[in-house]
Amino acid sequence: MSDNSSDEELAPDWIPYRQRSDWADVTPIEQDDGENPVVVISYSEKFKDVYDYFRAILASSEKSTRALELTRDALRLNAANYTVWQYRRDILKALGCNLQQELQYIDDVISDNPKNYQVWHHRRVIVEWLNDPSDELRLTESVLSMDSKNYHAWQHRQWAIKTFNLYDNELEYVDRLISEDVRNNSAWNQRFFVLKHFGFTPEVIQREIQYAVNRIRLIKNNESVWNFLGGILHDGGASISQHEEVLAFCEELYNNNVRSPYLIAFLIDLCQEKCLREENAESREALGRRVAELCDGMIREHDVIRKKYWQYVVDSFQLKLNRLKANNDGERNDGTS
Amino acid sequence: MSNVNAICRRKHAKFFMRFLDLLPSRLASHDSTRVTIAFFAVCGLDILNSLDTIQPATVETIIDWLYRYQVVSKEGEVECSGFQGSSTINTSVPNENITKYKWGHLAMTYTAIATLVTLGDDLKRLNRKAIIKGVAAVQRDDGSFSASVEGNEYDMRFVYCAAAICAMLNDWGTVNKEKMAEYILKSIRYDYGVSQHFEMEAHGGTTFCAIAALQLSGQLDKLSPETIEGMKRWLIFRQIDGFQGRPNKPVDTCYSFWIGASLKILNAFHLTDYEENRSYILSTQNTTVGGFSKWPDSMTDPFHTYFGLCGLSFVNEPGILEIMPSLNISMRAYKKLKELQGHWAPQEPEECSNCSIIDIE
Ligand SMILES: [Zn+2]
Numbered sequence: 001m002s003d004n005s006s007d008e009e010l011a012p013d014w015i016p017y018r019q020r021s022d023w024a025d026v027t028p029i030e031q032d033d034g035e036n037p038v039v040v041i042s043y044s045e046k047f048k049d050v051y052d053y054f055r056a057i058l059a060s061s062e063k064s065t066r067a068l069e070l071t072r073d074a075l076r077l078n079a080a081n082y083t084v085w086q087y088r089r090d091i092l093k094a095l096g097c098n099l100q101q102e103l104q105y106i107d108d109v110i111s112d113n114p115k116n117y118q119v120w121h122h123r124r125v126i127v128e129w130l131n132d133p134s135d136e137l138r139l140t141e142s143v144l145s146m147d148s149k150n151y152h153a154w155q156h157r158q159w160a161i162k163t164f165n166l167y168d169n170e171l172e173y174v175d176r177l178i179s180e181d182v183r184n185n186s187a188w189n190q191r192f193f194v195l196k197h198f199g200f201t202p203e204v205i206q207r208e209i210q211y212a213v214n215r216i217r218l219i220k221n222n223e224s225v226w227n228f229l230g231g232i233l234h235d236g237g238a239s240i241s242q243h244e245e246v247l248a249f250c251e252e253l254y255n256n257n258v259r260s261p262y263l264i265a266f267l268i269d270l271c272q273e274k275c276l277r278e279e280n281a282e283s284r285e286a287l288g289r290r291v292a293e294l295c296d297g298m299i300r301e302h303d304v305i306r307k308k309y310w311q312y313v314v315d316s317f318q319l320k321l322n323r324l325k326a327n328n329d330g331e332r333n334d335g336t337s
Numbered sequence: 338m339s340n341v342n343a344i345c346r347r348k349h350a351k352f353f354m355r356f357l358d359l360l361p362s363r364l365a366s367h368d369s370t371r372v373t374i375a376f377f378a379v380c381g382l383d384i385l386n387s388l389d390t391i392q393p394a395t396v397e398t399i400i401d402w403l404y405r406y407q408v409v410s411k412e413g414e415v416e417c418s419g420f421q422g423s424s425t426i427n428t429s430v431p432n433e434n435i436t437k438y439k440w441g442h443l444a445m446t447y448t449a450i451a452t453l454v455t456l457g458d459d460l461k462r463l464n465r466k467a468i469i470k471g472v473a474a475v476q477r478d479d480g481s482f483s484a485s486v487e488g489n490e491y492d493m494r495f496v497y498c499a500a501a502i503c504a505m506l507n508d509w510g511t512v513n514k515e516k517m518a519e520y521i522l523k524s525i526r527y528d529y530g531v532s533q534h535f536e537m538e539a540h541g542g543t544t545f546c547a548i549a550a551l552q553l554s555g556q557l558d559k560l561s562p563e564t565i566e567g568m569k570r571w572l573i574f575r576q577i578d579g580f581q582g583r584p585n586k587p588v589d590t591c592y593s594f595w596i597g598a599s600l601k602i603l604n605a606f607h608l609t610d611y612e613e614n615r616s617y618i619l620s621t622q623n624t625t626v627g628g629f630s631k632w633p634d635s636m637t638d639p640f641h642t643y644f645g646l647c648g649l650s651f652v653n654e655p656g657i658l659e660i661m662p663s664l665n666i667s668m669r670a671y672k673k674l675k676e677l678q679g680h681w682a683p684q685e686p687e688e689c690s691n692c693s694i695i696d697i698e
């Protein structure tokens with residue numbers, strides 16, 4: 001639970017609304033939480049003061065410059081109050097305020113509260129009103145430079161890219177993030193998002209397989225890139241075992257004694273798929289044994305924390321294989337083929 | 338203070354009791370979501386099997402307090418029924434201008450009802466019809482739900498809240514379940530985790546929201562066998578010792594619930610390593626003043642305390658009650674809810690023709 005609100009953030013020379021002559025015409029309204037409330041927050045004097053006046057302007061429906069300023073104080077005390085944000089927007093609209101200035105303000109709030117849902121929502125609405133996304137890539141880039149996995153920033157960025165068709169330079173940006181941190185799963189996801197938009201042509205799939213393979217060579221034990229590789233093959237429409245070069249690459253790593261669980265898991269998937277498609281009984285047996293061996297390695301040594309899972313994988317696979325054999329035998333006995 | 342291999346039940350109960358009572362001013366940033374804090378405290382006490390720590394009179398106080406946050410829209414006005422999360426804009430003299438901003442919020446509605454059920458309330462003061470209308474009113478064309486009628490985001494979190502509310506009240510009204518499922522299916526990623534919204538990165542919390550919503554709406558069968566196996570893989574791979582929420586992110590206590598509950602729903606939780614999970618959760622327990630945090634030796638909070646206990650419940654920790662994974666309340670509370678639903682059904686048969694009470698094997 002974060003407690004980044006607060007009084008300290010209001011300027012030291014801050015004067016309570018109750019003492020301001022330019023607010024003398026307004027009667028503050030107290031919060032009513034009824035008799036015996038629970039989960040009571042012991043509001044500071046400032047909090048109570050600001051929100052008493054917020055309730056007052058809400059009640060009188062005052063939409064003015066001073067009311068706009070008041071929402072700013074209220075949000076400084078609690079940036080998660082969506083009613084205040086909503087009322088702020090209603091004021092902005094009523095006064096026809098300069099929305100570029102509002103973007104400036106939001107920049108500041110976001111840099112103080114980069115993980116606050118409400119301020120990102122506010123940002124989106126203002127950008128929609130302006131119909132101008134020209135600052136959104138810069139903003140999200142700057143937030144992501146502090147925390148490259150900030151989910152809010154990625155969501156806003158994807159929204160801006162989708163809504164305003166800003167895909168053009170995104171692959172370059174993603175590429176840069178992946179070079180900075182090859183384990184950045186958010187960046188890999190964004191890569192997939194951009195690629196899918198442009199379409200998975202055979203050329204793109206080949207290029208991306210190479211891209212992934214090169215990064216696996218750098219760091220083998222990186223789940224993000226293995227997942228990406230699986231996704232590329234799958235979404236490219238081909239089953240993973242149809243890409244012989246990928247299988248060869250995995251075998252090469254394995255033969256070079258790489259024992260990353262992600263590599264072995266990938267191999268298990270490839271071998272299972274190949275096995276279940278294999279027509280030749282002997283090759284099928286061999287692939288089946290391979291799957292069992294690989295799972296056994298996971299259970300005993302390479303992925304012990306998931307040993308029950310790998311036992312489950314090998315058991316389910318055996319069941320499938322037996323059913324397949326029984327079907328084939330049945331067909332043979334029926335004389336159909 | 339984290340190397341103790343036993344759970345300090347009484348300290349955690351005290352911890353929750355403090356949050357039910359009075360919060361320091363530094364927590365003012367939680368002013369809009371006080372109902373969720375009540376949910377964590379009450380449901381946390383429940384799964385600690387310590388609900389009786391709350392005096393009977395206080396139970397009534399909490400119930401009355403929650404009902405004061407119920408918003409029921411008038412006929413012909415904007416439909417915004419549900420629960421508010423706090424009383425920040427409530428005034429002793431009703432004011433029309435303020436009323437325009439009083440909206441139910443799906444997360445608050447869900448946690449308020451779950452808290453009421455857990456406290457043993459009979460839900461008679463709940464305007465069920467209005468609440469379900471409020472849920473249907475915030476469903477969007479893409480099948481997702483906004484948190485409230487205006488002013489809030491829409492994403493997988495509120496899909497879950499909507500499904501949980503409808504399942505608890507055993508009434509889907511005009512909610513479009515099929516559209517909801519479409520939205521969920523479109524948010525399954527290439528790695529088989531589910532994102533918060535369409536093509537975002539897969540995330541443990543939203544994967545729970547998606548799978549639970551499908552179960553609560555009786556639509557788990559919309560997942561192909563291949564997808565289910567892929568999801569199990571993605572979820573199982575989140576275990577490091579405790580669980581992480583995304584690949585290559587640090588482990589965090591709350592994911593013992595999000596990932597654990599998802600696996601429970603898919604009948605695959607038994608494939609995880611209980612001992613590693615348990616040790617991690619216990620390493621984030623504050624043995625001096627109670628509570629759990631997301632990481633060892635960090636600041637505790639009700640959210641991680643509640644979810645840490647849920648995580649321990651999944652590995653059958655003695656003295657912790659069993660959890661109903663998709664509704665995220667104790668099995669005991671869930672049984673009470675089923676009884677209540679049984680009473681509603683005969684009086685309003687038209688309401689329940691298409692939906693059955695969820696059964697968990
Ligand atoms: Zn957490």
